[in-house]
Amino acid sequence: MQILAEAEDLPKTANIKTQLISLWTVPVFGVVFLIAFIAFPGFLPPMSPNLTADQVAAFYREHTAAIRFSMVTYDLLGVMLIPFFMVIVVQMKRMTTQSHVFAYCYLTAAVSGATVFALANIFYLVAAFRPERNPELTMLLNDMAWITFIAPVGMIVGQNLLLGLAVYFDTSQSRPRSPAGPVFPRWVGHFSVATALAIAPAAMAAIVKTGPLAWDGLLSFWLRNGAYAVFLVVMFFVVRAALQRQAVSEGVAA
Amino acid sequence: MTDVASPSTSDTESGAAPTTPKAGKRDVWIVFFIVPAFYTAFGIIFFALTRTMPPPRPDITTAQMVDFFENHSTTIRIGFGLLILIVGGAGIANGIVMYHMKRMSTGSVLAYSYMGGMAVGALPGCLLVAICFLTATFRPGRDPELMAFLYDLGLLSYVGSLGCFSVAYFAFAIAILYDRNEIFPKWLAYISVWQIVTEILAVPVFVSRAGAFAWNGSISFWMGTVVFGIWLSCVIMFLKKATELEPVDAPPLD
Numbered sequence: 119m120q121i122l123a124e125a126e127d128l129p130k131t132a133n134i135k136t137q138l139i140s141l142w143t144v145p146v147f148g149v150v151f152l153i154a155f156i157a158f159p160g161f162l163p164p165m166s167p168n169l170t171a172d173q174v175a176a177f178y179r180e181h182t183a184a185i186r187f188s189m190v191t192y193d194l195l196g197v198m199l200i201p202f203f204m205v206i207v208v209q210m211k212r213m214t215t216q217s218h219v220f221a222y223c224y225l226t227a228a229v230s231g232a233t234v235f236a237l238a239n240i241f242y243l244v245a246a247f248r249p250e251r252n253p254e255l256t257m258l259l260n261d262m263a264w265i266t267f268i269a270p271v272g273m274i275v276g277q278n279l280l281l282g283l284a285v286y287f288d289t290s291q292s293r294p295r296s297p298a299g300p301v302f303p304r305w306v307g308h309f310s311v312a313t314a315l316a317i318a319p320a321a322m323a324a325i326v327k328t329g330p331l332a333w334d335g336l337l338s339f340w341l342r343n344g345a346y347a348v349f350l351v352v353m354f355f356v357v358r359a360a361l362q363r364q365a366v367s368e369g370v371a372a
Numbered sequence: 373m374t375d376v377a378s379p380s381t382s383d384t385e386s387g388a389a390p391t392t393p394k395a396g397k398r399d400v401w402i403v404f405f406i407v408p409a410f411y412t413a414f415g416i417i418f419f420a421l422t423r424t425m426p427p428p429r430p431d432i433t434t435a436q437m438v439d440f441f442e443n444h445s446t447t448i449r450i451g452f453g454l455l456i457l458i459v460g461g462a463g464i465a466n467g468i469v470m471y472h473m474k475r476m477s478t479g480s481v482l483a484y485s486y487m488g489g490m491a492v493g494a495l496p497g498c499l500l501v502a503i504c505f506l507t508a509t510f511r512p513g514r515d516p517e518l519m520a521f522l523y524d525l526g527l528l529s530y531v532g533s534l535g536c537f538s539v540a541y542f543a544f545a546i547a548i549l550y551d552r553n554e555i556f557p558k559w560l561a562y563i564s565v566w567q568i569v570t571e572i573l574a575v576p577v578f579v580s581r582a583g584a585f586a587w588n589g590s591i592s593f594w595m596g597t598v599v600f601g602i603w604l605s606c607v608i609m610f611l612k613k614a615t616e617l618e619p620v621d622a623p624p625l626d
Binding site: 167214220254321322324 | 456457459460470488509514622
């Protein structure tokens, strides 16, 4: 984005710049997440929930360093998506034809969701902290880690449905009085709802141990995580375009 | 619609308007209706399905705790499986309260405080017990001592997460008392103060294994639950009223 020279020091320019920086957390930390994902020895392929306690303990003994590297990375940087969620909140609050109740609900759900994400990696790290622990205990920690990581999808599902609703209610037209028009194109609403639906079945991962809904299954692992990764990539470009429109409409960029 | 139209034309023109709520906005109404729907599901999940309301006794043997998980395995899985899917409703319920608090004359500080307390409280207050109980029912053959650990961790976090909600009730009460926009009635603030009292009276659950102050006791559990039920009913009732009284043409919130 080309910031106009005369707008360089204006407060509204800083607002655009901080949003841009927050948005860029997505590709930067996305790469970091990808590295941590590949580095975890139990993701490619995902660990089966049907391993015995001794097999789980052996996994933590044999791969201690890689598990620690991967999960410390998630611990330190996993919640770095919060600035991105906050850009979405701020963009939802630019929608002129609604009360912004969706934005506040989205904000609350995003904060709650982050607490869950911040907990999951701790369980992996505790299991790896003393790999010589009684295998029954290591398996318990591993179960809690996987269940906390994969299954509590309610907050993400809620966030995406709220974003979808906000887009549907953003009915402003490009008129002389409100030149900006809708903040996001309408398909973003469908896309957000579709992502929520793709993620929802993973709640079953806390219940079943085999098949596509198990935590290592096609739906609960690959579709859930894949859909969210695609959502992040697409939303990076969508939000970047929205920021460009905001900057132009506010006279910050040409 | 023109304001000088004849009665007959205005009836036909605005034919759809009287059936929709006269005041309030459609997006706030959508969010509002999620609140009673979510808490109804919440009640069914905790009372009927997962048997955490009223909570099972703290003063039983390890074998009896294992029996509890065994006897209620199916309903725990259905109930908490559903909870982790729909828990976004908690974020939405908190979001609409925050929204109406921001409409008060008391400014945003207390609204944000309410959101902070409630959003963090979702993890210890309802998600952790779901994770613990789902982990317990995930592998029925686990060492009984570990089942007892999950039983205690789940129930103590569920009944004993005190501060997150206390800060939210505190912010809620102060906001209502100082508000001049009459968003909620003043007496709702005093019920919120009682909510804080019940949180304080739940402190002994971490010490007491039987009697009135145990996690299933008449004071620590029942009194708190009754007050919570009254409080929640009032909040839902007055969220409805606040939404009704909100002008349709109110500008979006800052």
